[in-house]
Amino acid sequence: MLKISLNTQILLGALIGILLGLGLATLDQESSLSRNSLYIAGLMSTLFIDLLKMVLVPLVFTSIVVGVANLRAHHQINRVWTTAISFFAGTMVLAILLALIVANLFRPGEGLEIAMFKDAMQSFEVRQMTLREFFAHFLHSLFLNPLAALAQGNIIAIVVFALLLGIALVVGGERYQNILVLMKEFLELILMLVGWIMRLAPFGIMALLLQLVVAQDMTLLTTLIKFILIVIGTTLVHGLILLPLILYLTTGMTPLRFWNGGREALITAFATSSSAATMPITMRCVEQHLHVKSDVAGFVIPLGATMNMDGTALYEAIAALFIANLVGIELDIMQQLIVFLTAMLAAIGAPGIPSAGMVTMVMVLQAVGLPAEAVAILLPIDRLLDAFRTMVNVEGDMIGSLVVQKWIKNT
Secondary structure (H helix, E strand, O other): OOOOOHHHHHHHHHHHHHHHHHHHHOOOOOOHHHHHHHHHHHHHHHHHHHHHHHHHHHHHHHHHHHHHHHHHHOOOHHHHHHHHHHHHHHHHHHHHHHHHHHHHHHOOOOOOOHHHHHHHHHHOOOOOOOHHHHHHHHHHHHOOOHHHHHHHOOHHHHHHHHHHHHHHHHHHHHHHHHHHHHHHHHHHHHHHHHHHHHHHHHHHHHHHHHHHHHHOOHHHHHHOHHHHHHHHHHHHHHHHHHHHHHHHHHHOOOHHHHHHHHHHHHHHHHHHOOHHHHHHHHHHHHHHHOOOOHHHHHHHHHHHHHHOOHHHHHHHHHHHHHHHHHOOOOOOHHHHHHHHHHHHHHHHHOOOOOOHHHHHHHHHHHHOOOOHHHHHHHHHHHHHHHHHHHHHHHHHHHHHHHHHHHHHHOO
């Protein structure tokens, strides 16, 4: 009997979800068939996402604690830390530079009438946040009550606490060896749960993509088609050319081999639009298919899901120039430099959840005097674009783990 691999099942589920979504989009949305189909898809997708969220916090916490302790024991923590941060910062700079170059060349938003978005902007209520307020809020979010952070799923605070606890376990030495062994065993149990949850991935992804296709407003998509194509095209250039080129030049791994090994995570990231929810699957892919050591993967992947947001930074830079063109404001070199810096900071501070970039987008707009209310223009199309940028975010995390592993071997 032919056994279909999980990779193939996920790919088939994605294709079926898109086809079913296109079929439902042609039906009356008030018909019983359409309502019942969307209701069932909603239940399936919610179950899948909730299961991933269930294992997310313990996975992040234990993987970082164990990863830091093991790396420190092998005298590698400093190299891994500095290499990972350097890679994340470098690729994000490339992404934002690419975004600004493309946006200046093609100038999306020129020629559109702002009046057509009047209703959307009036109905959108934005939370104002200056650059100084955002920076203070970001620093405050790093150090929270660990129990509250675990309960609330605050990934940034969990990462910081896990880093400190991992270092403390190493400094304590043999005295705390039993706690470290317990953490390792708990991590193995969580990874076993991830394997069980992955059996539902084809159905969950099918349901998510069905909802994504049906939910798009085709009229607005047509109006903003140039902006959408520029964002998707630029994101794919970064994800299909720049990141694989860095991987190949650094490790010698071909893009085809990488995409084959990371396919589960990339498809899940596209379907969920959440790098945090995808993290359990990302960990599984890099360790089992791409053969990254668990010590490196357990440190780099959770850290990357928190601060490595190439796709988000790229999108926010293009969106800022799009809105500037839309409202007739010409941004000079200094203002575009501010967009560069704030987009990078905002992407680092954005949580790995669907449409998180829309929240930090407000800060980028305000930094150069653009109307924050214009974020409402992007809301109807954000879910579609979020799928592509999240996929690139997760791709960057996986490539980062491979690059870090290669670099620490050569140093």
